[in-house]
Amino acid sequence: MQRIIQTIFLAYNNTSRIHRMMMVILTVITFFAAIFRPFIYYFKHEHNVKNMALATHQFQAMPLKGSKAIDIYSSISDDELPQDDVTQKDTDAESTHEYIISSGDTLSSILTQYNIEMSDIALLTKKHNDFRNLKIGQQLSWIINDSGALQQLRWEVSRRETRIFNRIGSSFKESHQWQQGTWYNSIISGRLSGSFISSTYEAGLSRTEIDAIIKAFQWQLDFKKLSHDDSFSVLISHEYFDSKKIQSQLLAVRIRSGRKDYYAIRAEDGKFYDQYGASLGRGFMRFPTIKQFRISSNFNLHRVHPLTGRIVPHKGIDFAMPIDTPVVAVSDGEVLIAKYSGSAGYYMAVRHGRQYTTRYMHLKNLLVKPGQKVKCGELIALSGNSGRTTGPHLHFELWINQEAVNPLTVKLPNAKNLIGKERRMYLSKIKAVMSQLQFN
Ligand SMILES: [Zn+2]
Incomplete structure (x- = not known):
């Protein structure tokens, strides 16, 4: 070992300065290479x-x-x-x-x-x-x-x-x-060839969008009575996300039937109004009479019938009132039934818009006919004591979507027109909207 070191020193002393430097550097590098253990980090996958x-x-x-x-x-x-x-x-x-x-x-x-x-x-x-x-x-x-x-x-x-x-x-x-998508407005317009539903569907509206239009106009238009060549123009906004349609919102609709234009334009409050700011909805009266009368039997789906003793749901309100009291329609509508029918006596059913129906029983006189249009507050019958009763009264029912509800407590649609500042803002805003509602 000593000999080896002596030989190295001899050789070292005999080399030039540059060579010595290089040897030192090489030795250091070799040393580090020998002792260095690379640290490998394994990422757990x-x-x-x-x-x-x-x-x-x-x-x-x-x-x-x-x-x-x-x-x-x-x-x-x-x-x-x-x-x-x-x-x-x-x-x-x-x-x-x-x-x-x-x-x-x-x-x-x-x-x-x-x-x-x-x-x-x-x-x-x-x-x-x-x-x-x-x-x-x-x-x-x-x-x-x-x-x-x-x-x-x-x-x-x-x-x-x-x-x-x-x-x-x-x-x-x-x-x-x-994550928010992006909203794009578009106009979808066309002419009727076939039903309103099939024509608008062909033009590119979805069933939900078409239903929204029919609902907005439910008090203004009978879509079954629209005819060939009547036109529609719909301003609709679609939200896109990842280039897919996510949802849509109906902004404005114009329907031309014959020579008449019908508009439904969404206001800030989310409701539809016509081109003058008048509500497209219809209000309801709480009571089917001008005066209010005592309630002799309340709405009760588990009532024991006063004559038979069986549990028979009472799907309306009985108002005790003298025979010949004027009975009025509680909202605009169309008479569906007006006839005599056993226990109901002379009775009447009126449809209001798409969702509401009212029924009036034990009448004395029916003053309107099936198919006839009636206005809110219009006289339709005189009260009586016909059918199965225990005394003169009016039995009144309100149905929403084929379900009887308590007419005294249910939330009734209100239909207020825009007024004042709100109306002015609406009217200035809809100018641009109406100019877009063209027929192609
Ligand atoms: Zn009753």
């Missing part, structure tokens, strides 16, 4: 999980990019992060975890892997059983505090919708976050 110690506010600012969001942070090295974030990494008490749902996962199988208490998981699943519908590829992320308790769970249901469950005391409160 199982379950696509990534643990991050980021502050809550940072996480919430993350763009929602579907399952790809998982790659956002792996491409950012520490020195690209602002210094504050790097230091926060070590000190922040809360940590955020992300997870992409794969086959066979359940909420509890996922969260128990991360040592989240079963009681926390139960708090979530007990109240929100939608967690049974987790789908492959959806993203879950959650925040735990330094003692491991779940603080927040975010479930990205789709690119558009995220459901957020925040711990508040001993439960989780759900909120929704929606």
Whole structure:
């Protein structure tokens, strides 16, 4: 060994200065190469999980990019992060975890892997059983505090919708976050060839949109009576997200029937008005008489019938009143039935718009005929004591969507016209809208 060192020293002394320098450098490099063990960091890809110690506010600012969001942070090295974030990494008490749902996962199988208490998981699943519908590829992320308790769970249901469950005391409160799409207005117009429904459907409106039009005009127009070559022009707004139509909103409609134009234009309050700011809806009177009378039998779906003793629902209100009291229509409508019928005696049914029907029983005289149009407050009959009764009274029913309701307590549609400042604003706004409603 000594000889080897002596030989090296001899050789070293015989070499030039430059050679000596180079030998030293080479020795140092060789030494480091021999002792250096490269540190390889294995990124765990199982379950696509990534643990991050980021502050809550940072996480919430993350763009929602579907399952790809998982790659956002792996491409950012520490020195690209602002210094504050790097230091926060070590000190922040809360940590955020992300997870992409794969086959066979359940909420509890996922969260128990991360040592989240079963009681926390139960708090979530007990109240929100939608967690049974987790789908492959959806993203879950959650925040735990330094003692491991779940603080927040975010479930990205789709690119558009995220459901957020925040711990508040001993439960989780759900909120929704929606990614906004873009709204585009368009005009859809045409002429009738066939029914209104088939013609507008062919022009590109959906059934829901067509129903919205029919409903808006329910008091103005009988769509069955529109004829060939009547025209329509519809201003509609569609929301697009990921180049798909998400929803639509009807803004304005013009229908020309014969020589008459009908307009329905949505105002700030969400209701439709005509070109003068008059409501397209119709109001209802609470009582079918000018004067008010004593109620002798109330609306009761479990009533014991006074004559038969059986439980027979009383689907209307009985007003005790003298024979020959004027009975009026409670809203604009069309008479459906006016005839004598056994226990109801002389009775009448009137349809109001598409959803409402009223019935009047035990009358003495019927003053209108089936098919006849009546106005709100118009005299339609005289009260009586016909049919099965215990005394003179008017039995009055109100049906909404084929269901009898209590006419004294149900919320009745009101139909107020725009007035004053609201009307002026509406009228100035609709000029631009009306000029767009052309027929092609
Ligand atoms: Zn009755």
